[in-house]
Amino acid sequence: MLGIGVTDIISIIFMAGGIFFMVTGAVGLIRLPDFYTRLHATGKCDTLGEVLLITGCMIFQGWSFVSVKLLFLIFFIFMANPVGTHAIMKAAYYTGLKPWKKGEERR
Amino acid sequence: MMKRSTVAIFIVMFVFWVLLSACINPLKGHYDHIRIVVGMICAAIATSVSRDLLITGKEDMTLRKTLRLLLYIPWELWQIVLANFDVAYRVLHPKMPIDPRIIEFDTTLRSDFALTTLANSITLTPGTITIDVEPERGRFLVHAIASKAADALLVDQTMQKKVAHVYMEEGGGE
Numbered sequence: 567m568l569g570i571g572v573t574d575i576i577s578i579i580f581m582a583g584g585i586f587f588m589v590t591g592a593v594g595l596i597r598l599p600d601f602y603t604r605l606h607a608t609g610k611c612d613t614l615g616e617v618l619l620i621t622g623c624m625i626f627q628g629w630s631f632v633s634v635k636l637l638f639l640i641f642f643i644f645m646a647n648p649v650g651t652h653a654i655m656k657a658a659y660y661t662g663l664k665p666w667k668k669g670e671e672r673r
Numbered sequence: 674m675m676k677r678s679t680v681a682i683f684i685v686m687f688v689f690w691v692l693l694s695a696c697i698n699p700l701k702g703h704y705d706h707i708r709i710v711v712g713m714i715c716a717a718i719a720t721s722v723s724r725d726l727l728i729t730g731k732e733d734m735t736l737r738k739t740l741r742l743l744l745y746i747p748w749e750l751w752q753i754v755l756a757n758f759d760v761a762y763r764v765l766h767p768k769m770p771i772d773p774r775i776i777e778f779d780t781t782l783r784s785d786f787a788l789t790t791l792a793n794s795i796t797l798t799p800g801t802i803t804i805d806v807e808p809e810r811g812r813f814l815v816h817a818i819a820s821k822a823a824d825a826l827l828v829d830q831t832m833q834k835k836v837a838h839v840y841m842e843e844g845g846g847e
Contacts, residue, residue, distance in 0.1 A: 587757055594764035603773055605802060606818045607764055613797065614757040631695040638692075648796035652803050655816060659804045665773055665816065 577626040584618030587611045600666035601658055609651035616643055679724055686716035741839040742790075748835065752798040759800055763818065772819050775804070780811040780833050787840040794832055 594607025617640050624633040691697050696708035763771055782788055788811065792803040800818040 587761065590757075590761040590764055594760065597764060597769065598771070600773075602802075602816050603771060603818055606800065606816075607760055609796065609802060610753075610756050610760050614753055631692065631698075634692045644797075645793075648793040652792060652796050655802050655804050659814075659816075665775060667773070 573625055573628070577622040577624075580618050580622030580625060584615045584620075584622060587615035587618065591615060601663060602655065602665050605651055605655055609647065613643060613647045616647075679720060682724060683716055683720045686719045687712055690716055738840060745835060745839050749794055749797070752794075752832075756798045756800065760818075763800075770819065774817055774820070776815050776817055778813055778815070780813065780837075782811045782833070782837060782840070783808070784840055787836055790839070791833065791836045794836065798832065 588611065591607050591611030594611065595604050598604045598607055620636050620640050620643075624636045627633045627636070690712035691709075694705075694708055694712065696705040696712065697703075763769060780791065782791060785808070788806055788808055792806055792813070795801050795803045795813070795815055800821070802816045803813060804816055805814040806812070
């Protein structure tokens with residue numbers, strides 16, 4: 567009726583999920599108490615959020631070279647994102663930043 | 674004589690070029706000859722530069738490991754989805770039920786690929802991020818956001834067993 571096909575609806579669902587996780591990551595960045603726990607929110611939620619957004623774009627685009635390029639993007643995000651999170655965490659840990667414990671005041 | 678691994682890298686590089694540049698399109702019968710030749714030259718250069726980095730020469734049974742890795746990836750993706758719902762729950766809950774701690778544990782894994790896979794998997798799965806790895810002893814230093822996430826690595830050890838199974842190392846149930 568409105569000119570929306572099944573693929574459009576599926577891609578909208580994927581993109582909405584991606585946006586939800588990106589927003590959750592941003593909220594976590596503000597709410598969580600210290601550096602390490604904030605990395606949990608950003609490192610995980612951003613990975614799945616970006617991947618869901620790109621998957622939505624792939625389904626919207628259909629079967630073409632553009633969607634193959636987007637698939638490569640997903641692959642590289644999955645390779646690079648955990649490594650980046652780990653590198654930041656390691657740097658913070660060996661610089662001597664003390665992790666927040668339950669019951670302490672937030673920083 | 675050229676090694677089989679060199680040829681394999683060249684083919685992978687060239688297929689990558691074709692997919693990114695769209696110079697071969699069988700559906701439309703479109704073949705861009707200049708770009709195909711340029712792609713072959715670039716793939717040859719990339720192969721000669723990166724051959725020593727990609728092939729270390731001490732891996733065996735690569736095909737079997739690759740197949741097992743492909744079976745491991747869907748399980749890992751499901752774990753990532755669970756991880757995100759877990760973090761979303763903790764972040765959006767009014768009381769923020771978090772109890773962060775740093776844990777340490779040993780694994781039986783020794784090869785670079787296995788350690789990298791496990792480290793990346795830990796970072797992506799529920800409530801845990803790898804801080805450091807000691808390759809000699811297979812020791813992992815991990816930051817966990819809650820005690821439940823820490824127990825999954827310390828007590829259940831499902832992930833360690835799965836990675837050991839993929840790379841056919843000790844403790845993989847074989």
